[in-house]
Amino acid sequence: MTDSKAQDHVLIFDTTLRDGEQSPGATMTHEEKLEIAAMLDEMGVDIIEAGFPIASEGDFNAVSEIAKRAEHSVICGLARANAADIDRCWEAVKHAKQPRIHTFIGTSPLHRDIPNLTKDEMAGRIHETVTQARNLCDNVQWSPMDATRTEEDYLCRVIEIAIKAGATTINIPDTVGYTAPRESADLIRMLIEKVPGADEITFATHCHNDLGMATANSLAAVEAGARQIECTINGLGERAGNTALEEVVMALKVRNDIMPYRTGIDTQKIMNISRRVATVSGFPVQYNKAIVGKNAFAHESGIHQDGMLKNAETFEIMRPEDVGLAETNLVLGKHSGRAALKAKLSELGYNLADNQLKDVFVRFKALADRKKEVYEDDLLALMRDSSSDAEHDRIQVKFLRVICGTEAPQSADLTLSIDGVDHQTTAQGDGPVDATFNAVKTLFPHEVNLQLYQVHAVTEGTDAQATVSVRMEEDGKIATGQSADTDTVVASAKAYVNALNRLLVRREKTAPAAIA
Numbered sequence: 001m002t003d004s005k006a007q008d009h010v011l012i013f014d015t016t017l018r019d020g021e022q023s024p025g026a027t028m029t030h031e032e033k034l035e036i037a038a039m040l041d042e043m044g045v046d047i048i049e050a051g052f053p054i055a056s057e058g059d060f061n062a063v064s065e066i067a068k069r070a071e072h073s074v075i076c077g078l079a080r081a082n083a084a085d086i087d088r089c090w091e092a093v094k095h096a097k098q099p100r101i102h103t104f105i106g107t108s109p110l111h112r113d114i115p116n117l118t119k120d121e122m123a124g125r126i127h128e129t130v131t132q133a134r135n136l137c138d139n140v141q142w143s144p145m146d147a148t149r150t151e152e153d154y155l156c157r158v159i160e161i162a163i164k165a166g167a168t169t170i171n172i173p174d175t176v177g178y179t180a181p182r183e184s185a186d187l188i189r190m191l192i193e194k195v196p197g198a199d200e201i202t203f204a205t206h207c208h209n210d211l212g213m214a215t216a217n218s219l220a221a222v223e224a225g226a227r228q229i230e231c232t233i234n235g236l237g238e239r240a241g242n243t244a245l246e247e248v249v250m251a252l253k254v255r256n257d258i259m260p261y262r263t264g265i266d267t268q269k270i271m272n273i274s275r276r277v278a279t280v281s282g283f284p285v286q287y288n289k290a291i292v293g294k295n296a297f298a299h300e301s302g303i304h305q306d307g308m309l310k311n312a313e314t315f316e317i318m319r320p321e322d323v324g325l326a327e328t329n330l331v332l333g334k335h336s337g338r339a340a341l342k343a344k345l346s347e348l349g350y351n352l353a354d355n356q357l358k359d360v361f362v363r364f365k366a367l368a369d370r371k372k373e374v375y376e377d378d379l380l381a382l383m384r385d386s387s388s389d390a391e392h393d394r395i396q397v398k399f400l401r402v403i404c405g406t407e408a409p410q411s412a413d414l415t416l417s418i419d420g421v422d423h424q425t426t427a428q429g430d431g432p433v434d435a436t437f438n439a440v441k442t443l444f445p446h447e448v449n450l451q452l453y454q455v456h457a458v459t460e461g462t463d464a465q466a467t468v469s470v471r472m473e474e475d476g477k478i479a480t481g482q483s484a485d486t487d488t489v490v491a492s493a494k495a496y497v498n499a500l501n502r503l504l505v506r507r508e509k510t511a512p513a514a515i516a
């Protein structure tokens, strides 16, 4: 096994920035991708799949920049089975201290039909493309997409070809999330036994969660001999998502008694990266999500609380601090100073430069004036609005005043800065939010399908901030936006504009064909 440091070491391959970001609506900005990559690098992820370089200029630039900056992780880019994709991928990853090319083709009967290749023609293509990748880079990963629905004899044949052509990692994707744990293990075991050269390479497992079995399938594959798990933070990914990094890593740590494998992940960094990915992707973490959900360590029922007070192990199989959850939800208020804010933000994973802190502090003070107590969740919501790229957004909300009451129609007086120039209008609508969205449409004309408009209170009380999520669609491209404010209409306007800015970025992307 070329890549594994030891037989019990399981490599963690994170694809949040590729398979995760491919999820409709999860588009991240360039700066956000760099930030997430830096956090992955620092937390001990072995391989970061940083993107799909041929998909767009933006993807290419992000992969190149991540490659230049990575300190420890291998930086990998994705390429379909053709010369142009592989060349472009190499151009992006070649800057890394440790580059990897990941090339793939769909090998199941259904996927073979898409490029309309016979089995022999596809085998030839695999030989050519893996050889090309290996001539460029010493570290090559090959994936037979939809492996779990590919005929076993054909799967063995093409994997042998890829190994002979120089692949150093063979990834076995369960592209449609169809496999069950026993099958996942049997498949890896069969490949290790039957494919000549299998003991020279690392087998990886790449599971999708359509039946909720991605974590179980990945762990079963490891028990059968796979030594690389492909996963994403929060299980982000298309449809039901990918294997969640935090779940497999914590399962291997907590149940090391029956799964004696190690990863290099600093688990105390899990919570912060989970929050950041939720923020930048616009995909909130479900409250009862394993490991990183808001309720994962909350013990509210009387029996539980009583047991916890006597001995935390009564109901806790891992300690909150193991995943980086601070024990206290320290409250800040309007008398809290810059140092207290800085310390709290750093605990939450935001290490701000002085100029950034200055800006956030002004916003914090404004919030503390309106709200007596500022909780962690308030700060996280505040940081969503202070995302590093907001100042580069083409459209920004400058001023908003609405007139609402029992008499319709309601109206909104709105000023937007568009490409640096202020534009003002007054629009009417069926309620203040509708009037505000109409005003945005007047100032920046666009046709989108508003798929979701959701409001949540961040904390309790009538002075609580509202977090608003908006999802919009245009020609099959989806973008989400979020914002928080003690004024629900202001939060709505900002969330809408945030989604619109993301849609403008997404317009520039060409959809990569045939990838799950």
Ligand code: KIV
Pocket: 019, 104, 143, 145, 146, 171, 173, 174, 175, 176, 206, 208, 515, 516
């Ligand atoms: O799910 C899948 O098959 C993929 C491949 C590109 C590895 O994401």
Ligand code: ZN
Pocket: 019, 173, 175, 206, 208, 516
């Ligand atoms: Zn996938």
